[in-house]
Amino acid sequence: MKSTLAGAFQSLTIRNFRLFAAGQLVSVAGTWMMVVAQDWLVLSLTGDSASALGMVTALQFAPLLLFTLYAGGLADRYDKRRLLMGANLVSGALAVLLAVLVLAGGVRLWHVCLFALGLGVVNAVEVPARMSFVSELVGARLLPNASALSAAYFSSARVVGPALAGLLISRFGTGWVMLLNAASYLATVVALWMVRPGELHRSDRRPERARVRDGIRYLVARPGLILPMVLAGVVGMLGFNFQLTLPLLAKTVFHADAAAFGLLTAALAAGSLVAAFATTMRRARPALGLVTAAAAGFGTLEILSGLAPTYTTTALLLFFTGIGSIYFAQAANHRIQLGTDPDYRGRVLALYTLVFQGTTPLGALIIGGVSGHLGARAGLILGGAASVLAAAAVWGAGRRRTTDPAATPAGGRQPRGAERT
Template identity: 30%
Template structure:
């Protein structure tokens, strides 16, 4: 029990059940994502078509999250999450069945990528809005940190496990395993004793409710400026998949193994940050969060002219730590500042900004690197992030 007391969120029984089952579910998620990417690459031998796969999975976040937010505010969040997990199981099983029967095509895989992204558009904002109900606001920071540690540790394990398993079992078996991995969390949601009260509200037009959520976010400087910072960091710094392969190949001259090492180093830094942050329950100031966002840009600038692998991996580990420290506290700060009746809409807006900025940021980063080179490009991207943050997201002096 003394170990549990180090992590405030784990003292809550319902969260412990959620956290343990998330381990299994997230490993299944990374198994499917890795297998799906390799499958498309082997089917098409095209970097563009592989990128289109990712675009199809992120597109629903741009299309739907502003609308799903107000719907989440009107419904029981635990039941929404129970529904999304069951739908995840259905898509994984159907995709596995498609491959098992030998009817897979690239277009079918694109369809299922869009299908998963559509479920994400409901699941991600609902899950974030559910956390305060699950653990209470005092343990919210700890819960978000543990969720981040879970995500980053399974991101390190899942792809390696998928690569190992694909030597012995089929792609369809990987997708069936993902479906099975979701069963424990479905059972957990059915047994959680969470009083997810939904206040009765008069019927109003969805666009009016969305507008009210946007106005609430805009007039609250904590929410508004943190949303801007989240979009800038996500779009310019978090795109390791865009600049990581180029840095590994052109600067470190280490090829795909170098890129894997970069992801592992960043993931290790992220995981360490998640575990350490989970021990704290304090609410950090806006200046602290802003400083972490600036640190992400400075770290990218620092690595831009390092050409030796060990120092570069060390800096990428620091970058992973800084990114996770920013994202944990930014997310927690937005949730703490959001009125309960608007939380679903504001988390939908957070999802829209966080995921929606990634494709545009990736295009901008790749264009800058293409024109001025990898090292100089990363230096410019880091400086650009710092400049934009200073103009649009700097906290008020009195804060």
């Protein structure tokens, strides 16, 4: 038992990763408090408009679609630690500005839209830098464990943040919650400042020109990376729209208050936490079959959540949906990261971010439109059905590739350093 626990938390024996994880735990909790506060504010300003909430969600994720490939090149070329410190400071400043507007009583929907767009630009730089920085903190051997623990602290923050935000909004309003989120970014900045650069697992050289097209060419030459990437794109675009579907479900179906909405989000996050800890023992690159099975399981649970008749049943099914969501996300992430050469990792993870999160604007508009016409339940059902169908299609493509003796990898000459599968 002790050896199992020691293996699950092995990355925490590394000082740099402990510092980073502690700072992220505080900061991400603040971020999820902000998500609840922002969504509640939008619904309050617009009379529970699904299209307005979808628009704000789209604006927040649109910069990932537009800029994250360029940001992946920055992560490969420049100091990731400094990029992350700058991104967190800018995010904190944006949160302060919006909090002041809310507390002063002068906030309008267009203010929230501008904040969402600005935060999205920062996230386009922060996400690929953060994901690839984990490998510098712990090295390749502990990367799956550290990645799973990262998902665990993100999920822990998703449990604490929304539940706390719901209570604070009910008592103090959204403005103070936004101010707390602004302060939470300092935890990550301080932790990164305390990281010892000499103990990082960095390549001896950085590419002088980390071109986006080289990263795309590298990916296209590897069908074993493309298939999970495509699956992540569909699931991320249509299945992972809980920031949109859950507040609509809480307000328009169950007529719940902010605290009850926070608990629904916390139930999803609690399941995510369980899955994150379950994947800490992974040491090898997962098979494509495992990735597709995880996507199909997640989609099925999301459909059941959309069909659940009561608030309590919905919360319970969202717990299991959370398990499915993170198990799939971790399997896809490990499949891609562990099959990628370190020199290309920033750009490949930027592509992963692009398809998994950057497609959210399109998904938010689709799910928001469907939910506006057919109700909040329809958004969950559509997202789950799309995930199941995509998993079946990718599984079939993978089977054809492994059974067809004439099948050859796409692309021409293989770039240096990593397998095609």
